[in-house]
Amino acid sequence: MDDYDIIIFCGGKCGGTTLANTFQKNGYKTLHMHGVKSPGMFNPKINLNKSIFDIIDNSATERKVYIIDSYRNPFERKISAFFQHINNDINLYEKLSPDELCDLFNNKHLCNEDYHPLNNLLHHYELKTFPTFDFNKCYNIIEKDNKVFIKLRFNDVSSWGTILSKIMGKEITIYPENLTKNKKSGKLYSLFKNVYKPPESYIDNYLLKDPEFKIYNKITEQEEYINKWKGLHKSLIGKNGYLFLQNDSSKELKIHCENLCLVQDVTLQRYSQYKDKYLFIVFPDKSYICKDFLPDGFESKYRPGINIYKNYFKDKLIDGYEILKGIDDIYYKTDSHMNLKGTYEMYCNFIDKFNELFVPLQLEKKTLVIEKKTVISLNHIGCGIGDLLWVSNLGNQTPLTTIDDFFYCYDLPEIYLKYEITENSSLRIMNLENKNIVDKTPVFMNNFITWPVLSSHFIYKKNEGKPKYKCLIFYDSFLLSTLSLYLELFEEMFLAKSAFHKNLIDAINPDYIFEFRIERFLT
Incomplete structure (x- = not known):
């Protein structure tokens, strides 16, 4: 049956596979989706007979269903997604220097991966998107008709066990999954992160105007993040x-x-x-x-x-x-x-x-x-x-x-x-x-x-x-x-x-x- 306890509705490389793996291993029937029609890495070959909205409605008929998303800062998310698909997208990528990969990333991939899927669900259920983030609790939550929408931050991934335990009212053990650093390209991924510099035009024209970035980062975090990537000279x-x-x-x-x-x-x-x-x-x-x-x-x-x-x-x-x-x-x-x-x-x-x-x-x-x-x-x-x-x-x-x-x-x-x-x-x-x-x-x-x-x-x-x-x-x-x-x-x-x-x-x-x-x- 298409009813679930947990639906991870999360953009790529935002910790969704870890969340899905975590809830499944903690005894919850879990579905992982990247979008309305896009299954996530936890269940990539699942054949859904109903729309995601029907699945949510059916799951919430007699009990609460938790729909969870995670926000990840853009450069880390985009870089991780780039290396997630590097085998398919770039021939002989191992022969490229880090600088060549940086140029390729900036020219063809930097402006991708700006999707925030939970916002679509909130609009569908006539709920407002979250205007702020609760930095004290480290999560946002809103409930309607047995549907519990939750937003986490990837920045807090080391505390997800504690955060989710409070939300669920029971101890939740985290089971990491799909980590880029553990893959074949992991060493090159780590090296890339150390040498990569984004174009300042992207920071000025996109990042500084991104409402999601401002919502899910404190003012001090925004300044630190911008300084980090804008080029405090090495x-x-x-x-x-x-x-x-x-x-x-x-x-x-x-x-x-x-x-x-x-x-x-x-x-x-x-x-x-x-x-x-x-x-x-x-x-x-x-x-x-x-x-x-x-x-x-x-x-x-x-x-x-x-x-x-x-x-x-x-x-x-x-x-x-x-x-x-x-x-x-x-x-x-x-x-x-x-x-x-x-x-x-x-x-x-x-x-x-x-x-x-x-x-x-x-x-x-x-x-x-x-x-x-x-x-x-x-x-x-x-x-x-x-x-x-x-x-x-x-x-x-x-x-x-x-x-x-x-x-x-x-x-x-x-x-x-x-x-x-x-x-x-x-x-x-x-x-x-x-x-x-x-x-x-x-x-x-x-x-x-x-x-x-x-x-x-x-x-x-x-x-x-x-x-x-x-x-x-x-x-x-x-x-x-x-x-x-x-x-x-x-x-x-x-x-x-x-x-x-x-x-x-x-x-x-x-x-x-x-x-x-x-x-x-x-x-």
Whole structure:
């Protein structure tokens, strides 16, 4: 029969599938709809014999039926919807750079996804749409003839369990579903969110005139949201030609200048069963180790997150600051990353620390001769560096200079943007699918290893003659310049551009696990 306890009547990527999954698992017969004739992801193939209005009326004949919608702020909703359909809408999307995807999104998708379905139902039942939002209760509610219309905010998703429990008069447990970050495109989705900048014209001409945005955000939230997307510049101009990262999602300057701690002890328990074979390596943030070049008014002196990690890992943690303090020129001036001089120092100390901890096994340290040349701009050398000079980060600011020193080594094979996958390649591009390791190398034949490749897959290399162990390395962008050094350590090497990933560990079952993290990304 077409009668339900709960009808989730919610636009795409507003949490509707999570709500439908939640109510179904909490014992309510649930229907999920995106619109009058559009089933949602929770029941995409359902065959409805009646109109949605007949279903609502029938469901409300003898008891209350709850019709629930959720408002989500526009950029997050649109971006999530973009990645929800990216497999169908964009051929070979994994080969596009984040900047290319941003342009595509702005040109073809930004003006879509402005539908607020609950308003149609309220009009049909001759009810006024909600003119304001109750920020104290965190929901709006109106009832007519056993029909209970409810509006939530996606901003409050972490509190939905409490909110819905109050509404329903019983405990409601939330069961998340259809999260973009957990999908195949999840890593690229996360990267996209970090680099995306909307056109200011859209903010001025659409967002600031959007009544739904004003209803479901407090004045302070509106200002914060607009400032976030309008371009508080991510590049901070420092002294002596140095640029620093600011207004970033990881809040680097707030961590070091305001003692903001984003690390919780409980999250470190994920490492407990692997600690005997784990080594954690932390690259120091530029704003801390190069603090003398910050502009006046910035005092970088706190490190709350790493202190928690140190207390947990003890001697199994390498603090890059202790290694690199006092060494000049370890960071690029106009990029947020460490240069080869700094990353090679980290590599050498990593080898020394491993040999000290895991006696009698001794790893061989490769000696490099690192050279330096001065360039007009890092953006011009084709290595994917100079990010603090990008217009998306610099905005309309003018740096004192774009000149920087580039560090390189002729004897060090480059992987990122330089390594081409061929039939004779020693590197394999792998993926984890249904807890099984799958070789995806043929898909990338005759292509270079780019950021999307590294972000969505992991690298495998077999080294005959090396110590007969399996090693898994979790790394981030700071390791890109020295990937080839780490790929030679053991007989079987797995390198994943990811933080801790339990399923990958269990699938590989490595003898050693090394995790390289930038300090600002400690959570």
